[in-house]
Amino acid sequence: MFKKSFSILILLFLFQFNYLEALSIERKTNTMKNQTREDICKTNYENLFKTNWNPNTGSDPEMMNILQKYIFGEIFTIGNLDNKTREMITVTSLTVQQTLPQLKAHINALLNTGATPLEVREIIYQCAPFIGFPKTLNAIEVMNQVFTEKGINLPLEDTATTNETNRYNLGKNIQNPIYGDEIENALSSVPNKMGKDVSNLLTEVCFGDFYTRKGLDIKTRELLVLAILTTTGNTDTLNSHIKGNLKIGNSKETIAAVIIQCMPYTGFPNAIKALKVLQDDKTEELNQPFKKGEINPYNQFFTGTTHLNMLVEKDDIWNSSIGNVTFNKGSRTNWHKHSGGQILLVTAGEGRYQEKGKPIQILKQGDVVKIPINVVHWHGAAPDNDFAHISIETNIPNNQTTWLEPVKDNEYK
Numbered sequence: 294m295f296k297k298s299f300s301i302l303i304l305l306f307l308f309q310f311n312y313l314e315a316l317s318i319e320r321k322t323n324t325m326k327n328q329t330r331e332d333i334c335k336t337n338y339e340n341l342f343k344t345n346w347n348p349n350t351g352s353d354p355e356m357m358n359i360l361q362k363y364i365f366g367e368i369f370t371i372g373n374l375d376n377k378t379r380e381m382i383t384v385t386s387l388t389v390q391q392t393l394p395q396l397k398a399h400i401n402a403l404l405n406t407g408a409t410p411l412e413v414r415e416i417i418y419q420c421a422p423f424i425g426f427p428k429t430l431n432a433i434e435v436m437n438q439v440f441t442e443k444g445i446n447l448p449l450e451d452t453a454t455t456n457e458t459n460r461y462n463l464g465k466n467i468q469n470p471i472y473g474d475e476i477e478n479a480l481s482s483v484p485n486k487m488g489k490d491v492s493n494l495l496t497e498v499c500f501g502d503f504y505t506r507k508g509l510d511i512k513t514r515e516l517l518v519l520a521i522l523t524t525t526g527n528t529d530t531l532n533s534h535i536k537g538n539l540k541i542g543n544s545k546e547t548i549a550a551v552i553i554q555c556m557p558y559t560g561f562p563n564a565i566k567a568l569k570v571l572q573d574d575k576t577e578e579l580n581q582p583f584k585k586g587e588i589n590p591y592n593q594f595f596t597g598t599t600h601l602n603m604l605v606e607k608d609d610i611w612n613s614s615i616g617n618v619t620f621n622k623g624s625r626t627n628w629h630k631h632s633g634g635q636i637l638l639v640t641a642g643e644g645r646y647q648e649k650g651k652p653i654q655i656l657k658q659g660d661v662v663k664i665p666i667n668v669v670h671w672h673g674a675a676p677d678n679d680f681a682h683i684s685i686e687t688n689i690p691n692n693q694t695t696w697l698e699p700v701k702d703n704e705y706k
């Protein structure tokens with residue numbers, strides 16, 4: 294393990310990157326401050342519904358004035374969500390509540406944000422495991438009315454990715470890194486092993502039949518589940534899904550914004566109750582310079598849950614492969630080796646590194662690890678700390694990774 298001067302340059306670059314990003318957000322906020330609530334409402338309303346904003350019409354203009362300024366002039370300014378995401382959450386909440394006339398208007402608004410018909414369909418499908426099929430079918434009927442009015446051909450394309458033989462395993466591959474055996478353990482005392490039957494159905498239906506579908510990624514699906522649970526007021530399940538969202542890379546700020554976006558549709562009590570659950574969650578987010586990315590597609594070669602954000606993809610121009618890897622506490626790679634070697638730049642948390650036959654090394658922010666060609670090794674998080682590093686493949690394009698056996702618990706310290 295070596296500390297090199299160029300690691301300081303890397304950190305200076307990361308500081309400058311974060312500073313510029315923060316400056317951009319500050320400028321956006323200042324621009325918003327120069328607008329009145331009515332200005333913001335008018336802009337958002339007209340962008341969403343493609344009609345002139347005039348709340349002083351109809352039989353109850355006073356209610357519309359309060360409602361529209363509150364939602365589009367105030368709620369839409371809170372948090373880091375774009376309007377498409379906000380409308381996804383709104384459509385979800387309205388589906389849960391079965392407020393079908395408003396649902397129709399907001400499906401139109403969601404399409405006006407650039408959402409595809411497939412995305413809209415997946416948002417409503419995603420509700421089924423949580424609110425049941427009858428309510429979901431009601432929402433689908435409204436959705437299809439909108440599609441028909443817009444000349445969208447039905448049925449839409451089939452986006453299922455599972456079949457009768459693999460739906461359990463593919464569902465488990467999504468469920469396990471986020472929630473483990475939480476439900477199976479919780480239902481272990483149900484008579485005649487029927488709890489196990491229910492646990493299997495959850496894996497097969499919720500995660501196998503729905504989460505695996507094309508159209509929405511896992512991070513978006515989990516945000517929508519937060520909206521479902523906030524709307525229903527189910528704080529026990531919400532607590533679990535807050536932890537799940539944090540594991541897959543949704544921040545507490547984003548989670549809070551999702552809950553607040555539901556507030557005009559659920560009322561203050563349910564939203565405040567959900568915010569208290571979030572507030573009471575003690576999960577600490579790793580303060581790292583790059584986003585943690587998605588669940589690592591190579592997690593079969595790891596113990597525990599990791600995330601991968603590819604910063605530079607290997608190609609013919611740059612001939613470089615650089616990724617940000619984030620490890621939940623206790624997670625680590627299998628033993629492995631690289632035919633071209635590897636360099637690790639530690640950016641956050643506390644980690645571990647070991648070469649075969651040598652002592653384990655403790656890794657801290659700013660450390661640089663130069664891994665020689667074909668040296669068998671592993672690296673990962675400390676037992677009680679999350680960890681992140683930049684992984685740089687060297688001597689490519691011929692650098693190949695050979696994955697070996699997992700690191701045993703008695704080897705890992």
